[in-house]
Amino acid sequence: MSALLYTLGVVAFVLAILLSIGLHEFGHLVPAKKFGCKVPQWFIGFGPTVWSKQIGDTEYGVKAIPLGGYVKIVGMLPPGAEDLVEETTYDEDGEPVHRVRRSNTGLFTQLISDARAAEWEYVKQHDTDRLFYRLAWWKKVIVMAGGPMVNIAIAFGLFAVLFATYGNPRDEVVEPVVAAVPACVVPVEEQGRACTADDPPTPAKEAGIRAGDEILSFNGTPFRDWDSFQSQIRANADGDAVIEVQRGDERLTLTTNTTVTLRQTSIEDRTLTEVGFLGVQPETRFETGGLLYTAEQMETMTVETVQALGQLPVKVYEVGRAIVGLQERDPESPVSIVGGGRFAGEAAASEAFPLTEKVVTLLFLIASFNFFIGMFNFVPLLPLDGGHIAGALYEGLKRGIARLLGRPDPGHVDVAKLLPVAYVVGLAMLVMGVVLIVADIVVPLRLS
Numbered sequence: 001m002s003a004l005l006y007t008l009g010v011v012a013f014v015l016a017i018l019l020s021i022g023l024h025e026f027g028h029l030v031p032a033k034k035f036g037c038k039v040p041q042w043f044i045g046f047g048p049t050v051w052s053k054q055i056g057d058t059e060y061g062v063k064a065i066p067l068g069g070y071v072k073i074v075g076m077l078p079p080g081a082e083d084l085v086e087e088t089t090y091d092e093d094g095e096p097v098h099r100v101r102r103s104n105t106g107l108f109t110q111l112i113s114d115a116r117a118a119e120w121e122y123v124k125q126h127d128t129d130r131l132f133y134r135l136a137w138w139k140k141v142i143v144m145a146g147g148p149m150v151n152i153a154i155a156f157g158l159f160a161v162l163f164a165t166y167g168n169p170r171d172e173v174v175e176p177v178v179a180a181v182p183a184c185v186v187p188v189e190e191q192g193r194a195c196t197a198d199d200p201p202t203p204a205k206e207a208g209i210r211a212g213d214e215i216l217s218f219n220g221t222p223f224r225d226w227d228s229f230q231s232q233i234r235a236n237a238d239g240d241a242v243i244e245v246q247r248g249d250e251r252l253t254l255t256t257n258t259t260v261t262l263r264q265t266s267i268e269d270r271t272l273t274e275v276g277f278l279g280v281q282p283e284t285r286f287e288t289g290g291l292l293y294t295a296e297q298m299e300t301m302t303v304e305t306v307q308a309l310g311q312l313p314v315k316v317y318e319v320g321r322a323i324v325g326l327q328e329r330d331p332e333s334p335v336s337i338v339g340g341g342r343f344a345g346e347a348a349a350s351e352a353f354p355l356t357e358k359v360v361t362l363l364f365l366i367a368s369f370n371f372f373i374g375m376f377n378f379v380p381l382l383p384l385d386g387g388h389i390a391g392a393l394y395e396g397l398k399r400g401i402a403r404l405l406g407r408p409d410p411g412h413v414d415v416a417k418l419l420p421v422a423y424v425v426g427l428a429m430l431v432m433g434v435v436l437i438v439a440d441i442v443v444p445l446r447l448s
Contacts, residue, residue: 009348027150075131151374167286202279382422
């Protein structure tokens with residue numbers, strides 16, 4: 001059963017991400033068609049075509065390698081000047097077919113020339129007014145931003161439902177109520193094992209603190225929040241401890257002595273330090289909220305994601321070192337779709353997770369991946385959508401300045417000149433993707 005549930009979790013996650021990619025491409029296709037562009041292809045995946053259907057002038061389909069998707073919008077690059085046309089023939093429909101002269105003056109110039117030639121293959125005589133590069137700059141921004149905005153909208157919708165019903169695991173609220181009192185003091189390196197006869201009882205157990213007690217004060221200091229309460233305990237070493245609690249209708253004063261034991265300084269800092277220890281676990285809950293709360297949380301996520309994107313090359317380099325055994329893999333390191341699928345499979349197969357937790361974990365994974373895909377595509381570098389958006393904004397700025405100064409219209413921005421950057425960025429993305437996929441197989445992260 002576990003193997004079956006694991007497989008179902010992986011399949012559900014992969015299908016959800018592929019659906020998200022398809023919707024991303026629809027985010028480009030719908031406004032492109034609305035603005036009159038010619039869109040001959042919409043595909044999920046790459047490689048050989050598994051299935052396709054022609055609807056109007058667009059072929060919709062699925063390809064064999066499910067690692068992305070694309071939508072072909074004719075005229076993304078200006079085809080080049082008419083004097084680049086070396087030969088014109090006509091196809092069976094009587095449409096002109098142009099053969100564009102290839103440049104032989106250098107590698108990058110050749111690449112740009114080849115890319116322009118590929119654009120001409122789709123351009124028919126009556127398509128002149130249906131080319132993407134001829135759109136107004138603001139229409140280009142809408143078309144290119146449509147894809148990543150769909151992913152962000154999916155993420156927002158999923159997060160909104162989860163935050164309103166289940167709560168936000170990133171926003172944990174600690175209540176001043178005791179959830180559990182461990183029976184004994186277990187060394188930190190042996191956490192999780194059962195108590196033995198040699199283990200001393202926890203001070204809280206000796207004091208008679210029970211689950212459900214509401215903590216009112218510690219050594220005369222009123223309870224403010226769990227962090228300050230914990231700091232007081234740690235600073236108390238092995239001193240006297242007077243704890244005032246509310247138990248039902250009774251207000252009780254319980255006394256004991258905290259004990260000294262090794263504990264982590266914090267969640268982030270794993271350094272072990274001798275501190276005072278009482279032995280109480282608080283009740284916790286996840287903060288809930290509506291659309292405004294979700295928007296505020298996603299604003300924080302946006303800042304964190306931008307920072308993470310800036311550190312991505314370094315993080316992937318560290319993952320590469322982990323692959324060859326030069327260092328441990330950071331639990332906070334990025335993962336590929338393979339790692340995401342593994343998380344989904346582990347959650348689905350885990351006996352510790354009830355059905356609700358399995359579904360919630362899967363939805364959080366899907367929402368998080370969609371948010372990252374959307375944000376990543378806004379990076380202002382070709383071949384990402386953000387690169388085309390940056391080019392369109394630059395075109396709008398140039399034309400606006402020219403109008404203000406009474407100068408001639410400078411025309412369309414030729415993003416083809418940035419193709420060398422696109423090839424370098426594309427290669428870097430491919431390398432990073434391969435490194436993360438290999439790492440998720442060789443040194444995978446676990447859900448817990």
